[in-house]
Amino acid sequence: MITRDVAAFSTFFQQATTDFGPATARATFLIAPDGFALAEQSAQDNAYMADAAAFDAVRASAQHRDLQRALSSVVPTVCFAGREDTPDALFPNNVFGTAAGRSIIGRMRHEVRQREAARDDIRGFFRNVLGREEVDLSPQAHPCELTGALVIDRARGLGFCGLSERCDEEGARLMHDAFGLRATLCFDLAPGEYHTNVVLAVLAGRAAVVCPKGFARQPVAAAIAQLYAPHAVLCSDAEHAAFVGNCIAVSRDVVWMSADAGRALLPQHRDVLAAAGFSVRTVALDAIEAAGGSLRCCVGEIF
Template identity: 25%
Template sequence: MQVTNTILMIRPVSFRMNEQTAVNNYFQEDIDVQNTTINEKAQQEFDAFVEVLRSKGVNVVVVEDTKEPDTPDSIFPNNWISFHANGTIGLYPMFAENRRNERREDILDILEEQGFKIENVVDYTSAEAEGVFLEATGSMALDRVNNKAYCALSERADEELFIEFCEDFEYSPVIFTANQSVDGKRMPIYHTNVMMCLAEDFSVICLDTIDDKKERKNVVDHLKQDGKEIIAITEQQMHHFAGNMLQVLGADDKRYLVMSSAAYESLDQNQIDAIEKHCDIIHSSLKTIETCGGGSARCMMAEVFLPRSK
């Protein structure tokens, strides 16, 4: 299955702009508002987003963050954990030191209490000691049906560790570099999932970010080989988080593509029509979270593919 109806989300208690991630996340902006106000706004956006998902029949497991330790980015759990249909979970090394505290064993207990089976844990976190990082489904877009993993290399996505992940989880690696313009320079995009979204039958992708023509052709060839319609977005649309989307299952196995309102409003009618040929769109305003956190709807959702206990 490429899509699931169960999503893990972490409700923030100390959300703010994380100074440790801002060094290579060029989507983050500092706003002149007190952190307590920022966190309140982020909580309001989070709660409204969860409500929208649940209204469509998506099973959202909400875990409240803790005040200690200080984890300003805990709202983005898809960077430290991944869940797989064979009962395996992956734990991943994180670039920012204060993000490493987001990994919480009690979250696994909560999922088990809800009837999910965890058979095996593959733990890559020791790579942090060597300064090597791979931030889960932030750094990788997984085609779970065709067993392919797409990865835009960056400081947060190490090539050797990515290949090790692919060997462990039996994915074929599709490796490339994706860049964005920052002050007139081409700089690596921090996460693959802000420039591409992989759904069952289509991919929303910013091909303009893949400067190397061979690499771009290789990505396109893989998507086409697997019968995915390519819905291209511009770099400007990507900056409105139009690449940061996730397909989910709602009630009666109905498919939805989830995104922020900023992402939705950046799309043109042709792009919306192309998506809606495959599934309906859900969107919710995530303005504060996007501005201060530099991440959007996809980053907030960790997909749970674990088997359920009989």
């Protein structure tokens, strides 16, 4: 089922079992911020990006290495080299995704990011090393920026797809099929928002972090939060701006977010996550956040 009908999706959610697959990834992968710089094409529809003068490639590289070291404490984490002509490649989850037995290649909106999908080494890793069937969405015309646009409850096989210039309705359908989901709820992001995973996180199928201001219709945000109540965080504007919504659980008991997000996280919201069984760990990523994304954007998941 693919629908914009929140009530119908909510009914489906209540009936969905948590046997679709593992709630968290088997491993994660990163792409180093080699060539880290302002990507002017991406800046056209990413209001979170800083001016070129704010980009510090040396600091971004060091923080990215710290991120790999941190994630490796809970799950195997590999890192591919970056390339000078793909300055946004440190956000690989928009381009490369996985589902059981499959690797999925997304269709990026901007040409500077479309180059990333052509990397033979990453495709070869999934195809030849991990033995995955490749589902390549990159040649078709509809933008579908994978788990940037599509937040997935992996335990239930349910998707939450925010539509914007980075993903249209046909792109949502293509991703729904590629990930083999049971149901996907489509909704419009607020003007100025580019990816769903900046304003919504589903954590191991047990909790949700929702930034209502990022949704074109805030009742949709409230309805999604209600699905995971009482383990749902409704972010303040300050938490939203600090990328609290761009968090991730790659194991069953830890939520990862940037250090700035961790400082912005309200004590009562930290308590909500603790009640769901999560501790919060952080990594300083301020240099990387200049590029318009935060911790979750950096993490590709291997299911």
